[in-house]
Amino acid sequence: MASEPPKPAENLIPSDSNALVQSTNPLHPANLICELCRGFYNLGWVTGTGGGTSIRHHEHIYLAPSGVQKERLQPTDLFVMDYATRSYIRTPTALKPSQCTPLFLAAFDKGAGCCIHTHSQWAVLVTLLVEKASGKEGCFEIEMLEQIKGIARGRGKTGSLGYFDRLVVPVIENTAHEEDLTESLEAAMEKYPDTYAVLVRRHGVYVWGDNWHKAKTMCESLDYIFQLAVEMHKLGLPWTAS
Amino acid sequence: MASEPPKPAENLIPSDSNALVQSTNPLHPANLICELCRGFYNLGWVTGTGGGTSIRHHEHIYLAPSGVQKERLQPTDLFVMDYATRSYIRTPTALKPSQCTPLFLAAFDKGAGCCIHTHSQWAVLVTLLVEKASGKEGCFEIEMLEQIKGIARGRGKTGSLGYFDRLVVPVIENTAHEEDLTESLEAAMEKYPDTYAVLVRRHGVYVWGDNWHKAKTMCESLDYIFQLAVEMHKLGLPWTAS
Amino acid sequence: MASEPPKPAENLIPSDSNALVQSTNPLHPANLICELCRGFYNLGWVTGTGGGTSIRHHEHIYLAPSGVQKERLQPTDLFVMDYATRSYIRTPTALKPSQCTPLFLAAFDKGAGCCIHTHSQWAVLVTLLVEKASGKEGCFEIEMLEQIKGIARGRGKTGSLGYFDRLVVPVIENTAHEEDLTESLEAAMEKYPDTYAVLVRRHGVYVWGDNWHKAKTMCESLDYIFQLAVEMHKLGLPWTAS
Amino acid sequence: MASEPPKPAENLIPSDSNALVQSTNPLHPANLICELCRGFYNLGWVTGTGGGTSIRHHEHIYLAPSGVQKERLQPTDLFVMDYATRSYIRTPTALKPSQCTPLFLAAFDKGAGCCIHTHSQWAVLVTLLVEKASGKEGCFEIEMLEQIKGIARGRGKTGSLGYFDRLVVPVIENTAHEEDLTESLEAAMEKYPDTYAVLVRRHGVYVWGDNWHKAKTMCESLDYIFQLAVEMHKLGLPWTAS
Known part of the structure; x- marks a missing residue:
């Protein structure tokens, strides 16, 4: 270190x-x-x-x-x-x-120093549960989990999200070719300027950060939250209070 | 490498x-x-x-x-x-x-360079869920998952399956002795000439490829898809649109 | 080796x-x-x-x-x-x-060369599911899984169980002190002379074999079957045909 | 050692x-x-x-x-x-x-030699299931599991909990800032003087012991029990007899 x-x-x-x-x-x-x-x-x-x-x-x-x-x-x-x-x-x-290259470059253009793309099954399942509950326009939203503090507040902002903040991760539709995701990834970055991650339906997640340390630890925190969200769903526990 | x-x-x-x-x-x-x-x-x-x-x-x-x-x-x-x-x-x-030797040879006869046989629990559970839904004649079928791109299109064909292609893996019945699977494995290979895998009910899966790299990565992709399919089933999410 | x-x-x-x-x-x-x-x-x-x-x-x-x-x-x-x-x-x-010593000795007295005791959660859950379905006198019974072939047929017998054989593992009640299990373990060994394993309710399992290789691989096969049985139960799939 | x-x-x-x-x-x-x-x-x-x-x-x-x-x-x-x-x-x-420092010090003030804080998903899920069943005042309570013997009976007491003892772990509410947990952690320690662990809702668990060996093995035993409790809940198996 x-x-x-x-x-x-x-x-x-x-x-x-x-x-x-x-x-x-x-x-x-x-x-x-x-x-x-x-x-x-x-x-x-x-x-x-x-x-x-x-x-x-x-x-x-x-x-x-x-x-x-x-x-x-x-x-x-x-x-x-x-x-x-x-x-x-x-x-x-x-x-x-x-084929992820243009997507990584989109993150670097937003100031990232590292970008990680996973096919985590928890990410995929979360995109399916979001679609089932809220349709194709829905975001993944969850609140009141300590691990949310692992996510930075947004580019140019100081500190991390708090326990009472709602974590919102946009979901974009998958495409036949990975490079064709670039446009909708960039659109999601515009619409959610504070996000450090974009979920891709039936595919996985892109996570980035100012440097490899931040990208990796945010990717871990998000994956932890995705897994917990799936388990909560199985147990009939809601992701948000309302 | x-x-x-x-x-x-x-x-x-x-x-x-x-x-x-x-x-x-x-x-x-x-x-x-x-x-x-x-x-x-x-x-x-x-x-x-x-x-x-x-x-x-x-x-x-x-x-x-x-x-x-x-x-x-x-x-x-x-x-x-x-x-x-x-x-x-x-x-x-x-x-x-x-006892798997004749089954491995069946794959080599189809041009494989490597064949892997697993007892993965996800493979076993998928064979049981297929039987429950479609009876003994059913295949495992799933579509619209990015990981499907990890499976080659078929022997003598170029490239991999696409995101909008349906993955079809035949299921054969298990037998008392492993070598007795050979005939039905070969029959499944004939009937599904593009497949690189055959599931065996209550037993596991055989996966092959042109070389060890392709056999291993296809086996990983299939196991990932089997696991995801079981989790999707638990969450009431369908494997195909129709 | x-x-x-x-x-x-x-x-x-x-x-x-x-x-x-x-x-x-x-x-x-x-x-x-x-x-x-x-x-x-x-x-x-x-x-x-x-x-x-x-x-x-x-x-x-x-x-x-x-x-x-x-x-x-x-x-x-x-x-x-x-x-x-x-x-x-x-x-x-x-x-x-x-405190397991008298239980290990009971296995050695039956000709074992190695005895393994685990607190595997799959073993514990299986004992609870057996009790729920069949009461305190029930055994864990499952059939038609390839992995059953990993279990030897019984002391003094040749070969392993077959795919169409039913695997039966007795369950004994747990006691306040581990050494007090000895009597009921020995009784289960008498009643089920072919078994190489005894489940202990809310506790785990004892598995033995002629040597460490056989004890370990049977313990692995049984744990695989216990896990699969729990997942089958979650998916509404029965353990036996009747 | x-x-x-x-x-x-x-x-x-x-x-x-x-x-x-x-x-x-x-x-x-x-x-x-x-x-x-x-x-x-x-x-x-x-x-x-x-x-x-x-x-x-x-x-x-x-x-x-x-x-x-x-x-x-x-x-x-x-x-x-x-x-x-x-x-x-x-x-x-x-x-x-x-930020955990004041919480670790609270454990040392009770005679601990080591304190471990985890964000284990099993701990988080258990706090949510307790709230669902018993409201915010509820404790996590479970009985008749062999692994309960892995937990010491209480400070100044000899030996460990027995198989027929009920394990009770208090749950405190999470706060915006981790150091603000100190007061309610200390209150839980006062109210449950025999406990070696306090769960934090939607956050994780604090576990301590006389030395690192005891803290680690109790933390492992508790995490095992939390995981088993979640799986038992999924299978409709109650945590206590009444």
Whole structure:
């Protein structure tokens, strides 16, 4: 927790350079993405190559490729994009960029430093329960759970949500192709400017934060709340007072 | 992910040779089967010596023996069969071949490179829910889940199922002896030529793929979908629109 | 799996000797009990110092002490009893013998080589569901599950139960003191001579086998079946055809 | 288990000293808190920086800071407080003290040597089920479960609860700020002088014990009982006979 990730090399980088992803620092984004993905696999968030994680490191975006087993990810498997020009400055041979890339970029455009996408079953079930109760326009809403304090109040705002605040997470409809979610994700970000997460119906959730620490801990808190909400529903316990 | 598994030795191999199962390459099938089985044990797929995994490596079939604790499997415990002649070219002393062998071979005959058999409780419960709803002739059918994209479209076809495609997995009846499943497994393969999986009532599932990566990730995606389907059923959420 | 556990020293052993529990062989019962208990902790079988394991090694009985954290057990924490005389030949200082000891001995008297006691929640729930359905005299009965094949047919009999055999596990009432279970455990063993397990109402299960491999894999198969039975009950699926 | 934690240095300690948290002894409280928190993370007790643990070591109180990922906690992240004066004698730079601190101190004032706070979902669900059944004044009450024996009888009393004893855990209402729980926690301790745990509605549980071993194993036993109680409720099984 003490050591800072190293600054990126400023000089010209060949398109296949390993220098961008090789570091002995465990907090270097190339190492961190691999370590986080191993943990996410054990949580059931990235089963069967699903889901993904991206970290912004100064002007570079680190991205896991499409279709790889997340718990086996190696730093050399990562794509690196130049954020300003949206061009890949590192492209692993024989791998394809993640279809989540435009969605991760939407989060970075809102000031995020890290974005996590999970296929958590709790997230999927919550989107189905919301639809059943409130139709396609409904949001996931819950209140009076201590874990809500784990969610930041909103971009540019200080502190976290309080116990008596209502947590509201918008739900967008899934599309045939993941990149086609971008428009509705951005629309949800506009409509709910304080949210750090958007649920995708029958698909999962996107969660972001100022840095990897905040993105990961908010993703954990939300997943905890989604799971609790499903169990509450099974037990006939309402999510909100009214 | 980068390194290729080594080619098998072409010369004559004594029936008890360790050379077939000794390699420093973690992707050698003898090492890989042991590693995969440890992971499958933690997923609850091979509890109490149940389930199994087989990999085709050029003209050799690597098979875990019958009745061993899968999380403790060692490369020297493995059987190796010559695919062309169906004769064992490596037989560990004091161990018996798996009863799943003819079922694994049925998958290899359809072009598979790896076949996984699990006793996952989600698979078993899904077979019971299908029977309850549709009788013994019913298939497991579900649609509109992002994870369906984790399943390939079919042998000789390009790409994966789409979000709006219906996933159909046939269910066959269990038999007193595992090898007696072969005929109905092959019949299901004929009737559903695009399937990469067959559920076995009150027993589990067989999943295969072109290689171990595809077999494992499809098995994970299917197990995720089976679990989600059981939870959806508990919550009164239908699997298909009609 | 290949190497044999070493024979016990035949010479006189001082009551506090470490020689009985020190071995570089991972299959020595002192090492094995510790390793098994770490695994059982992760399965939720020995939470909060509950449950236990005992192995017979020639004329010596290895026993975990009372009230220790099972996942932290060290070989030097173990008691060793001389089976013939029922006297402790190794007593760790500051530790008390397990209250399960007479129950483990009842299993050894029936020819077991290893006995496992878990507080698995699935076992507890099954005892409650049996009582609700059949009253205090009922047994847990289930049929037509592949995993039933994981249970041996009975002492002195060859092979395992078949898919069409009914698994019957007797349930005894819990008592204020664990050692007071001995009489009813022995009575259940008499009444159901083929059983390798006895459920204890609101408490857990005792499972034994000819050796540690058989006791552990049967315990896993039974726990799998108990969990499946609870889930089947939640889904309205019957355990037996009639 | 054999070695004793070392005595604290008696001499004057600079406010940022690492000596208080550096030890090669795995049972030193600074090492132990980190190890315990890693285990608690895997149990789902401290998701998303929630929950915490504190150990009293002679006249020093070791405390995890606020808002850190518990599974990544390092000894140098810990606060150390002088118990007599309630002043911090070690303050890690850039970290804030835990808001749980006054609640941990309330437990130490009752003679505890360790206090654990979890956000376990089972604890939260139990508080909601108690409210639904008995209103805000209700306690969690359950009886006739073997695992109840894992709970000590009460401060200054010998031994543990028996199988036929009723376990009673008071529930207090949650507050906007965690430190505001202190008064009602102390009131519950007064009203239920034998309890080693207090549930907090929609929040989690505080569990303490004479030392870390007792606090941890009682916390495990209680969490097991909470989970079992939720499952019993789903299956229509009552918690008490009357």
